[in-house]
Amino acid sequence: MEDLLRIGDKNIKNRFFLGTGKFSDKRIVREVLEASGAEVVTVALRRVDASSSDENILDHIPGRCILMANTSGARNADEAVRIAHIAKAGGGGTWIKIEVIPDNKYLLPDNAETLKATEILVKEGFTVLPYVMPDLITAKRLEEAGAAAVMPLGSPIGSNRGFKTEEIVRILVDEIKVPIIVDAGLGRPSDVAQCMELGCDAVLVNTAVAISRDPVKTARAFSLAVQAGRLSYLAGHAPSGEYAEASSPLTGFLREE
Amino acid sequence: MIIRINGKEENVSGKININDLVEDKGLNQKRIVIEHNLEIIPAEKWQAVSLREGDTVEIITFMGGG
Numbered sequence: 001m002e003d004l005l006r007i008g009d010k011n012i013k014n015r016f017f018l019g020t021g022k023f024s025d026k027r028i029v030r031e032v033l034e035a036s037g038a039e040v041v042t043v044a045l046r047r048v049d050a051s052s053s054d055e056n057i058l059d060h061i062p063g064r065c066i067l068m069a070n071t072s073g074a075r076n077a078d079e080a081v082r083i084a085h086i087a088k089a090g091g092g093g094t095w096i097k098i099e100v101i102p103d104n105k106y107l108l109p110d111n112a113e114t115l116k117a118t119e120i121l122v123k124e125g126f127t128v129l130p131y132v133m134p135d136l137i138t139a140k141r142l143e144e145a146g147a148a149a150v151m152p153l154g155s156p157i158g159s160n161r162g163f164k165t166e167e168i169v170r171i172l173v174d175e176i177k178v179p180i181i182v183d184a185g186l187g188r189p190s191d192v193a194q195c196m197e198l199g200c201d202a203v204l205v206n207t208a209v210a211i212s213r214d215p216v217k218t219a220r221a222f223s224l225a226v227q228a229g230r231l232s233y234l235a236g237h238a239p240s241g242e243y244a245e246a247s248s249p250l251t252g253f254l255r256e257e
Numbered sequence: 258m259i260i261r262i263n264g265k266e267e268n269v270s271g272k273i274n275i276n277d278l279v280e281d282k283g284l285n286q287k288r289i290v291i292e293h294n295l296e297i298i299p300a301e302k303w304q305a306v307s308l309r310e311g312d313t314v315e316i317i318t319f320m321g322g323g
Contacts, residue, residue, distance in 0.1 A: 019323025026321065044322020047263040047315065048289055056288050057321045072322050082295070086317050089297045090290040157323070184323070206323030
């Protein structure tokens with residue numbers, strides 16, 4: 001049976017989600033999406049800058065992808081709701097990643113405002129994926145509010161520090177029924193493999209791909225690591241022990257005993 | 258009259274609606290969302306919404322982001 005991730009009304013095969021920020025050349029985004037097979041793709045909104053080119057990120061995202069606008073720039077629930085409305089009006093669809101960040105140094109999210117925005121947008125019919133500081137009570141409330149998934153951070157956005165929140169995310173995986181998608185700070189394929197082995201449902205990576213020397217190759221590596229981690233989770237891990245357990249027969253045949 | 262466009266005050270002369278503003282700025286109409294005094298205005302209504310002194314207009318588009 002095919003291992004699909006159900007979010008909202010979509011069945012997703014590829015559990016590697018890609019963010020499209022920070023790519024030096026927007027044209028690489030399409031190649032990265034092809035190489036990785038990513039289906040869920042995030043975009044952001046900004047004020048039009050008349051002096052910049054007319055190039056639009058949406059031109060570089062194939063039609064097969066599921067667009068998920070984020071509410072980057074929002075500092076409270078009202079601003080996040082406002083951005084979600086603009087994204088929908090602009091043809092960005094109804095999937096929204098809620099990102100409410102009042103802190104510019106570590107870019108850590110405001111869970112309370114995120115919950116508020118989730119409650120409002122779910123009622124309006126959006127498929128809401130909130131980005132949060134991993135916390136069980138927040139995650140439960142988000143689930144009750146109708147969030148389509150919960151997206152705890154692995155480490156601060158863009159830091160590439162890896163899956164530092166593992167111990168709390170482990171609890172979310174155990175207790176929360178909606179998909180858990182680790183977002184932010186995942187720097188290497190081994191980080192995402194770790195998330196997936198733990199039982200997380202997907203990961204979202206942006207910076208580590210966008211600023212790597214070879215984003216296409218890096219994206220492929222991430223996607224493969226997600227698959228490997230997922231397979232390992234589904235297969236179940238072998239138990240670990242304190243002492244060695246021989247994997248070859250130790251009975252000697254070269255000497256008399 | 259003074260209108261706040263994308264956070265900056267701009268002096269706009271004469272009678273002007275949102276469609277005029279978009280054309281004056283040479284923007285690709287399919288790629289933008291207009292918010293006028295915090296209300297999103299669909300493209301088919303741009304002609305009908307005249308700008309007044311002190312109005313706030315946000316012109317938003319998509320960009321790369323995580």
